Amino acid sequence: MNAYTLYYSPDSANLIVRMALEEMNLPYIDYLINRAKKEHLAPDFLKLNPQGLLPILISPYQAEPLFETGAILWNLATQHNALKPHQENNSASCLKYLFYISNTLHADLRALFYTERYFDRPTDELIQLLRQCLSQRVRKHFDLLNQEIANRGGPWLLGQELTVCDLYVAACARWAMLYPLPHLLEWNAITKADFLRWPHLLWILQSLEQRPRIRAAILKEDIAQNNQNEFSDPSMPQPKSGSVLG
Ligand SMILES: N[C@@H](CCC(=O)N[C@@H](CS)C(=O)NCC(=O)O)C(=O)O
Incomplete structure (x- = not known):
């Protein structure tokens, strides 16, 4: 191949x-x-x-x-024909959640990471204001996803099988806890404590970080932690090559 x-x-x-x-x-x-x-x-x-x-x-x-x-x-x-549901109806669900994650969760996270880019003349107050709004939006997206898992019966986002949607959500969860860099003014950052309120999401994070193939991916990205909790309790990685933040 x-x-x-x-x-x-x-x-x-x-x-x-x-x-x-x-x-x-x-x-x-x-x-x-x-x-x-x-x-x-x-x-x-x-x-x-x-x-x-x-x-x-x-x-x-x-x-x-x-x-x-x-x-x-x-x-x-x-x-x-992998990491997606095999029934046609569920394929549509997979695409639906991929769009949702990409258009909402990932897009809002990008604005949290690069808040200063959203203003011609960024000030601390403007950044704080936008980050406060965005962190509330991101919490709502995680609320919704956690509830959807409960409604659909879990344990993965689309049911019994791991799909690409779970991988996407897990990375977004990791970054939400890690990458909005600290800012001068308070803006109600998303933390590990938030994820205790989202047990279905937390299960996905904890399950993924134990899977051998996911551990291989973590090692190749050079972001491994000693406690192996890269998704459920992430800490800032220090990869040997390249820079995490550009
Ligand atoms: N909508 C894009 C977003 C990708 C994205 O945000 N990439 C980041 C790294 S996680 C990037 O390349 N950032 C560089 C920059 O914004 O200057 C996607 O889903 O692939």
Whole structure:
């Protein structure tokens, strides 16, 4: 089988794609992009993804480079008929939640991580205000997802089987606890304590971090912790290569 190529920077959204590649046991090579050196804004990178964002996946089955995490996950799941529900109705659910996570949770998290970019003249007060709103929105998204798992019977987001949606949610949960960098003014940051109120989500985080293929992905991203609680109780990684924050 021909190999995929994953463009990555440690702990960026490529983590989700890597977990999918590992869980599906697909051959791939990875190509490090140093965000601190702005390699994601270099002309050669922009030819592959004009947004200047990670991840990019080069697929042996597709003419174009793939970008957008949700689209990459769906492409892998359908190409290999893996990490997706096998019944047609449930395939629609999988796509529905991928869009939901991508358009709402991930999009709001990006604004939490890069809040200053949303203003021409950012001030501490503006950043605090937007972060307060965003953290409330993100809590609502996690509330909704936790409730959906309960309604659908769990234990995974779509039922009995692990799907790409669980991988996406887990990375978002990790980043929500880690990456909005501390700010001068109080803004009600999301913490591990929040996840105690979302037991179904917490189960997914704790289950994933124990799976051998997910541990392989964590090691290859160079974000492993001694306690192996990278999703349920994350701490700031210090990867040897590349920069976590660009
Ligand atoms: N909508 C994109 C978002 C990807 C994204 O936010 N990538 C981040 C890393 S996690 C990135 O490349 N950030 C660089 C930047 O914004 O300058 C997706 O789903 O793939």
